[in-house]
Amino acid sequence: MRCWAAAALASCTQDTPQDAASASSPASPSAAPADNADQAEQAASEPTEEPALPAEPAPEAVRDAFATLQATLNDTCTPGAGDCAYFLGRVTQELTELDEAMRADPKGPGHFKQPLADMRTLFTKLGTDRSTPHLEKHFSAIVTTRDGINTWMQAPPDDYR
Known part of the structure; x- marks a missing residue:
């Protein structure tokens, strides 16, 4: 056969x-x-001559990135008490990922003008230092930025909840 x-x-x-x-x-x-x-x-x-490079992951969709930021809304910490490392690191990371998603969104960064401006202001204050003492120093700015973006993202007509 x-x-x-x-x-x-x-x-x-x-x-x-x-x-x-x-x-x-x-x-x-x-x-x-x-x-x-x-x-x-x-x-x-037969093996190919050049191995295919893995595609870079696409930025998260804005709605997904916002959902992970929203998950921090009821969380907080007490600066100086030693319980802020995880919380502030997470909120800062979630804001960074939301920033990336907004910039990559088909609506364009112009659609997200206010939240992107707020995050740019925060990221300028933070610089590249993501140490716990530095993030604790900017606790109010981090939480205020998170809360302001939450309010903006739930405003009509584009409620991202």
Whole structure:
């Protein structure tokens, strides 16, 4: 028995002298699918010259990024008490991801003018220092920015809840 690996020919056939002759004859209409299938199998088994690079992940959708920021609304901490590292780090990260999603949104950054301006102001204050003492120093700015964006995002006509 001989099995052909063509997408259109998914069954096994028994070789006969006529099958062997038609498989080797390029003019035979039945030879083309088998030859193409053999070539496709061979090409699929050969490694490509350059490995495909993984695509960069697309920024989250604005609604999804906003949902994760909203999950922090009832959370808080007491600056200086040692319980702010996770909270402030998370809120800052959620704001960063929301900023990226808004900039990549098909509506364009102009649609998100106010929240992007608020985040830019916050990120300018924070700089690159994401240490707990530095974030605690800017606790009010971080929480105020989060809360202001929450209010803006739930305003009509584009309620992102």
